[in-house]
Amino acid sequence: GAGVSQSPRYKVAKRGQDVALRCDPISGHVSLFWYQQALGQGPEFLTYFQNEAQLDKSGLPSDRFFAERPEGSVSTLKIQRTQQEDSAVYLCASSLQGGRSTDTQYFGPGTRLTVL
Amino acid sequence: GDSVTQMEGPVTLSEEAFLTINCTYTATGYPSLFWYVQYPGEGLQLLLKATKADDKGSNKGFEATYRKETTSFHLEKGSVQVSDSAVYFCALQGGGFKTIFGAGTRLFVKA
Numbered sequence: 001g002a003g004v005s006q007s008p009r010y011k012v013a014k015r016g017q018d019v020a021l022r023c024d025p026i027s028g029h030v031s032l033f034w035y036q037q038a039l040g041q042g043p044e045f046l047t048y049f050q051n052e053a054q055l056d057k058s059g060l061p062s063d064r065f066f067a068e069r070p071e072g073s074v075s076t077l078k079i080q081r082t083q084q085e086d087s088a089v090y091l092c093a094s095s096l097q098g099g100r101s102t103d104t105q106y107f108g109p110g111t112r113l114t115v116l
Numbered sequence: 117g118d119s120v121t122q123m124e125g126p127v128t129l130s131e132e133a134f135l136t137i138n139c140t141y142t143a144t145g146y147p148s149l150f151w152y153v154q155y156p157g158e159g160l161q162l163l164l165k166a167t168k169a170d171d172k173g174s175n176k177g178f179e180a181t182y183r184k185e186t187t188s189f190h191l192e193k194g195s196v197q198v199s200d201s202a203v204y205f206c207a208l209q210g211g212g213f214k215t216i217f218g219a220g221t222r223l224f225v226k227a
Contacts, residue, residue, distance in 0.1 A: 004159075033215070042120075042205050042217030043160070056213045091160065102148040102167055102209055107160040 002026070004108035006092050012114045013082045021077045021111045025094030032075050033105060034067055035091040043091050049075060050098040082115045089113075118143040122206045122218035129196055130226050137191040137221045139180075139206035147208040149173075149182050149189040150215070155202045163191075163204070201225045 005024045013019050025032050030051055035043035036059075046065070048056040051072035060067070064083075069075040079086055089112050093105040123138040141147065151163040151173070164173035169184035178193045189206060206218040 031213075033213075040219070042207070042219050043215075045214040045216070048213040059214065093160075100209075100211060100213060102165065104162050104165075105215065109159045 004092055004094055004106050006090075006108040006111050008111060009109065010112050010114075012116065014116055015082060015084060017082055018078065018080045019082055019113065021079075021090050021113070023075045023077070023092030023094075023108060025073065025075070025092070026096075026106055027073075029094035029096050029106075030072075030098035031095040031101075031103070031105075032069055033093040033095075034075070034077050035093065036061075037089040037091055037110070039088075046077070046090075079113075082113075084115050087113055087115045118147065118208060118210050118214075118216050120206050120208055120216055120218040122204075122221055125203075125220070125222040126224055127221060128224045128226065131198055132195045133225075135191070135193040135196045135200070135223070137204055137206075137223070139189045139191065139218060141187050141189065141206075141208050143187075143208055143210050145211055146184075147210045149180070150207040150209070151178070151180055151189070151191050152205040152207060152217070153202045154205070154220075160205070196223070196225045198225045198227050 032049040034046040037043040045059040049069040064080045089110040092108045095103040097103040148167040150165045153163045164175040166173040166182040172181045
C-alpha cells in the first residue's frame with residue numbers, strides 16, 4: 001500500500017512568509033509525528049498526535065510553529081513569519097498504534113524548506 | 117535530559133569488511149533503542165530495535181545488543197556490501213512520545 005507522503009517536497013520561502021507543510025500518513029495509523037532535521041544532524045522531535053489530539057508539542061521551537069490534524073488523518077505543520085534558522089528538512093512519520101508504544105514509525109520523504 | 121551519542125563519520129570500508137558503529141545513550145528509566153537507516157534518495161526506515169536490556173535486535177545481517185551496564189547499543193555487521201552504503205541513526209524512546217536521534221553516521225562501502 002501507499003506509504004507516508006509529504007508535500008511539497010521542496011519549498012523556498014522569503015524571510016517573513018508563512019508556509020504550510022502537509023503530511024498524509026498511512027491509512028488507519030493512529031499516531032503521527034513531526035520532526036525537524038537540520039543539515040548533517042539527526043531528526044529532532046517537534047510534536048505528536050494520537051488521532052486528532054495533539055498530546056505532545058514540547059519540541060515546537062517557538063509559537064511561530066503550529067500543527068494540526070483535525071480529522072485524525074492528514075496533518076499540516078504551519079510556520080509563520082519564517083526565519084533563516086527554520087531552514088531544514090521537515091519529516092512526518094506515522095505508526096499504527098497510539099500511546100507510548102514502540103510501534104514502528106514509517107517516515108515520509110520529507111519537505112526541504114529553504115528560507116532566504 | 118535523554119540523549120544519544122554515536123560515532124562520527126564518515127566510515128569507509130571495503131566490501132566484506134566487518135562493521136561497528138558505536139552508540140551510547142543517556143536516559144532515565146529503561147528506554148527502547150533503535151537503529152534507523154537512510155539510503156541515498158530514500159526516506160528514513162527502521163533497521164532494528166530492542167526494547168529491554170540484553171535484547172538483541174537483528175535485520176538484514178545487522179545486529180545490536182541492548183547493554184544496560186554500558187548504556188550502549190552498537191551496530192555490527194559481519195560482512196558489509198556496497199548496498200549498505202547509507203546514513204545510520206541510533207535512537208531511543210523513553211517513557212514519553214519522543215524519539216531522540218543521534219547525529220547519524222555515514223557509511224561508504226567500496227567495491
